[in-house]
Amino acid sequence: MASESRLFDVDEIRRDFPVLHQEVNGRPLVYLDNAATSQKPQLVIDALVNYYTTENANVHRGVHTLSQRATDDYEAARSKVRRFINAAEDHELVYVRGTTEGINLVAQTFGRANVGPGDEVIISAMEHHSNIVPWQVLCREKGANLKVIPINDAGELLVDQYESLLSARTKLVSIVHQSNALGTINPMPTVIQMAHERGVPVLVDGAQSVPHMTIDVQEMGCDFFVFSGHKLFGPTGIGVLYGRAELLEAMPPYQTGGEMIRSVTFEETLYNVLPHKFEAGTPNIAGSVGLGAAIDYIDALGMGRINAYEKELLDYGSDALSRIEGLKIIGTAKEKGGILSFTLGDIHPHDIGTILDSQGIAIRTGHHCAQPVMDRFGIPATARASLAFYNTKAEIDSLVEGIDRVLEVFS
Amino acid sequence: MSDLSDLYQEILLEHNSKPRNFRKLEDATVHCEGFNPLCGDHYTLYLKLADGVISDTGFQGAGCAISKASASMLTQRVKGMTVEDAEQLFDHFHRMLTQPGAEVDYDFLDDLEMLSGVADYPTRIKCAILIWHALHSALEGGADAVTTE
Numbered sequence: 001m002a003s004e005s006r007l008f009d010v011d012e013i014r015r016d017f018p019v020l021h022q023e024v025n026g027r028p029l030v031y032l033d034n035a036a037t038s039q040k041p042q043l044v045i046d047a048l049v050n051y052y053t054t055e056n057a058n059v060h061r062g063v064h065t066l067s068q069r070a071t072d073d074y075e076a077a078r079s080k081v082r083r084f085i086n087a088a089e090d091h092e093l094v095y096v097r098g099t100t101e102g103i104n105l106v107a108q109t110f111g112r113a114n115v116g117p118g119d120e121v122i123i124s125a126m127e128h129h130s131n132i133v134p135w136q137v138l139c140r141e142k143g144a145n146l147k148v149i150p151i152n153d154a155g156e157l158l159v160d161q162y163e164s165l166l167s168a169r170t171k172l173v174s175i176v177h178q179s180n181a182l183g184t185i186n187p188m189p190t191v192i193q194m195a196h197e198r199g200v201p202v203l204v205d206g207a208q209s210v211p212h213m214t215i216d217v218q219e220m221g222c223d224f225f226v227f228s229g230h231k232l233f234g235p236t237g238i239g240v241l242y243g244r245a246e247l248l249e250a251m252p253p254y255q256t257g258g259e260m261i262r263s264v265t266f267e268e269t270l271y272n273v274l275p276h277k278f279e280a281g282t283p284n285i286a287g288s289v290g291l292g293a294a295i296d297y298i299d300a301l302g303m304g305r306i307n308a309y310e311k312e313l314l315d316y317g318s319d320a321l322s323r324i325e326g327l328k329i330i331g332t333a334k335e336k337g338g339i340l341s342f343t344l345g346d347i348h349p350h351d352i353g354t355i356l357d358s359q360g361i362a363i364r365t366g367h368h369c370a371q372p373v374m375d376r377f378g379i380p381a382t383a384r385a386s387l388a389f390y391n392t393k394a395e396i397d398s399l400v401e402g403i404d405r406v407l408e409v410f411s
Numbered sequence: 412m413s414d415l416s417d418l419y420q421e422i423l424l425e426h427n428s429k430p431r432n433f434r435k436l437e438d439a440t441v442h443c444e445g446f447n448p449l450c451g452d453h454y455t456l457y458l459k460l461a462d463g464v465i466s467d468t469g470f471q472g473a474g475c476a477i478s479k480a481s482a483s484m485l486t487q488r489v490k491g492m493t494v495e496d497a498e499q500l501f502d503h504f505h506r507m508l509t510q511p512g513a514e515v516d517y518d519f520l521d522d523l524e525m526l527s528g529v530a531d532y533p534t535r536i537k538c539a540i541l542i543w544h545a546l547h548s549a550l551e552g553g554a555d556a557v558t559t560e
Contacts, residue, residue, distance in 0.1 A: 409415070410476075
């Protein structure tokens with residue numbers, strides 16, 4: 001068994017995550033499905049309980065004390081997000097349900113206002129369905145064309161081909177920062193710069209990158225950046241869309257109703273200022289408080305240390321899995337996050353998943369909502385172990401033993 | 412959860428590695444697709460029907476061991492059966508996996524009872540049952556069934 005990292009005390013960190021301390025099917029839980037959703041530290045759970053125990057009220061509406069407290073917390077969490085991804089202004093951050101809603105918001109507002117017949121939207125061959133379908137629907141509606149940047153056998157973006165796809169008709173580039181199915185980290189500054197040289201804005205799907213690396217949207221230069229709270233150790237149902245103020249100002253509203261208005265008569269409605277223009281209805285206040293707490297937790301741990309430790313885990317895991325006969329890692333990009341997607345001879349990933357589960361090991365199996373990625377590699381599905389900073393090398397050893405058991409069953 | 416060996420029995424693994432009737436049936440009178448978009452299991456079931464009897468069967472496609480073994484066993488079992496009996500078989504198989512405690516004729520199911528362990532794995536029931544829905548649809552002339560008569 002490997003010695004654990006010297007970077008930080010993983011055992012101590014694991015104590016912050018109550019869900020990890022249980023047996024599943026008679027074996028200690030080994031949770032390796034972090035790309036699907038992450039576990040929550042006690043701090044986040046306490047923040048939710050505390051919010052509902054002591055402050056629950058609606059925001060931006062009441063003159064009473066609880067309403068003010070809830071509003072303060074809701075907006076304080078927004079400021080935490082701003083600092084966390086280094087946006088310039090709080091009002092450039094719009095709360096959404098998650099990455100999917102964030103992308104849909106941009107497609108339905110910016111997209112509908114700016115994409116017309118014959119225009120083009122560029123995505124890549126490694127996108128999650130949530131960064132394919134909204135653009136497909138938009139392009140169909142508008143008579144526009146969806147262009148796809150191809151990838152190589154390692155799962156890396158073909159930047160040359162991307163350059164040739166950019167044209168005078170390109171209205172938007174929407175691209176994933178870190179692939180959920182392959183782990184590839186895309187060269188964002190280059191991708192963005194090439195688009196900007198032609199005056200094309202870029203949306204970055206940060207669902208898989210935000211939990212694992214330092215994000216600076218201003219340095220990156222993106223125009224939109226979207227992520228989900230639940231993959232960042234926060235609650236489900238809360239996420240963030242960052243957009244440059246200038247773009248958000250010009251966009252029509254997404255949903256309409258309360259909160260997003262300045263004044264309403266039966267003849268006319270004036271919309272509220274940013275970011276409230278995009279936050280119709282009572283928002284997920286508790287979710288924002290939980291997200292703020294998750295950011296506090298990550299900040300205290302230090303994203304630099306998290307990133308370094310996860311690299312160490314990924315190297316250890318890649319090495320251990322590649323030694324297994326018949327196992328093939330899908331996604332071998334040079335720049336890669338903590339994703340170990342693999343096939344195992346002709347054993348179907350669902351059978352791998354069930355046998356691992358019987359040993360308490362949770363992984364994801366299937367197409368990972370990225371069917372075009374599976375098609376690109378000519379496979380129906382993969383088994384995927386995805387890492388977080390609370391995982392250990394000992395857990396990777398358990399995964400390897402688990403895979404040995406799969407091979408034994410199918411021998 | 413039951414023991415893993417109740418699920419991955421020898422006979423299931425054998426059907427998976429050497430599926431029976433694993434071919435496109437050229438003279439099929441009806442074929443039907445079974446597709447699970449969530450997991451990607453995808454099969455086509457071919458039946459040759461004559462005078463209310465399933466005279467020949469075949470299937471093609473890809474999926475997990477459970478879905479493939481279930482398909483292989485189905486094609487073996489319904490070959491030579493009347494359409495009526497095959498529908499009965501579908502009912503009993505369906506009940507065995509989806510309605511715990513329901514009345515099931517295990518004598519009639521015979522070797523298909525081997526798949527009863529799947530009921531303990533809720534996420535895998537759809538794998539075992541996929542091809543059976545294709546059968547049901549083919550016999551009923553359902554929306555996904557393609558008649559080639």
